Amino acid sequence: MHRTTWIELSSEALRHNASVVRQLAPNAAILAMVKANGYGHGAHWVAEQLKQHVNGFAVARISEARVLRDAMPTSPLLLLGTLVDKDLLLTCAGLELDIVIHDIASAKLLANTPLPKPISVWLKMNIGMNRLGLSAAEFREAHLLLSGKPHISSILHMSHFSDAEDIDARLTQQQSQKLRTLSLELGNSPISMANSAAIISHPESHLDWVRPGIMLYGDDPTQRLSNELALKPVMTFKAKIIATREVAKDEGVGYNHRWRASGSARIATVAAGYADGYPRHAPDGTPVLVNGQRASVAGRVSMDLMTIDVSHLPATAIGDEVTLWGEGLPAAEVGEHCGTISYELFTRITARVSRFYC
Structure with a gap:
């Protein structure tokens, strides 16, 4: 599918x-x-x-x-x-x-x-x-x-x-x-x-x-559990890259060009936005995982799309998988960047997002 x-x-x-x-x-x-x-x-x-x-x-x-x-x-x-x-x-x-x-x-x-x-x-x-x-x-x-x-x-x-x-x-x-x-x-x-x-x-x-x-x-709201008592993320929020492009130094990305390239950069567009439940107010630098490797939000999150800086991941391609939070990237960490908590992130996921139970 x-x-x-x-x-x-x-x-x-x-x-x-x-x-x-x-x-x-x-x-x-x-x-x-x-x-x-x-x-x-x-x-x-x-x-x-x-x-x-x-x-x-x-x-x-x-x-x-x-x-x-x-x-x-x-x-x-x-x-x-x-x-x-x-x-x-x-x-x-x-x-x-x-x-x-x-x-x-x-x-x-x-x-x-x-x-x-x-x-x-x-x-x-x-x-x-x-x-x-x-x-x-x-x-x-x-x-x-x-x-x-x-x-x-x-x-x-x-x-x-x-x-x-x-x-x-x-x-x-x-x-x-x-x-x-x-x-x-x-x-x-x-x-x-x-x-x-x-x-x-x-x-x-x-x-x-x-x-x-x-x-x-x-x-873990206390951040004290470890080893066999460490908790496991139940929800992993994912999306795919649907475009990549090269951006020249000083070029802006997204609405109002909030993020601007400090040098030549590579930007990937991810098919997730605030209509899916990802925070619109996520600042530049909010972490994501691209094929298990860290990248970060670059530019304002829009309704259906978000952009990330993959300049350090040259192999990134259309169709690659991006983890927005979950296994390998705690929702609490994303929430801290966004000025919120995992509770809100979890409950914001909208009905149009497909769900797979395993």
Whole structure:
């Protein structure tokens, strides 16, 4: 099949990364984050590959939950913090979804809404992110309000760290203690705090459930894992060269001639642009791989095309393969050049890009 722009998705890498989570947190259940279409990798595919390796999945939108529930009729599935109303609660019961409750009004509504099937509730406490979550007083009130209700099958306690990747562990330890202390006062509810960074760096936070996200897809937010625990990139974004040309000294390339040749240069045009998900704001010097060798962006990325400097790679030819990120070139490195993170790069890939699962 003729193609110029595509992503390759490795099931072996995905399962390897899940095994790293298991090795780091052997006593915790694993709730895999598959929101945002599995961080751009395909939620259904990710869930299918991991269903024997994790204990459940989490999404951020009810539309995501519907699609995944159709594909995974029996897997535990958590709907993360969202706007809660009676219709949503009834939908969660019908789809057998767990739900995060992060404000006292939602807790009161749930307490007073009979449901056709009982659901599990994950009460979220704000421990310092100041984004979502109940205060300590509200958390206690919500727990007591929901305890013993016939339509509540279980109550779990959760929170989310703000700085778990920081080399200074003190803030994370302080945040962890806030939830652990209050949870202990309220009984023996299972606790979930650890995201990817905490799974790697804060083993004391693993407790009952860990919630890996970006590390499942191959990015180590702490940059501390190595050897057999090193993560593997699941997504490799590729495109082909469709033109090459010689450029004279001082000639410009691309819109507004942002890049100009300091001497005679060779430029390759690659069939990928911002309509495929590659960042338009990628600066000159952003790395790519041409047949496994490093080259760099030269000129402004356009909708369907980008240009790279291959002056030092004289054998470069039309049809050659370019890796934009993935195996051999971490998405995090590309993101650092572009002033963003791998999460955004992964989720920006558009529907017109071909996908190959291996």
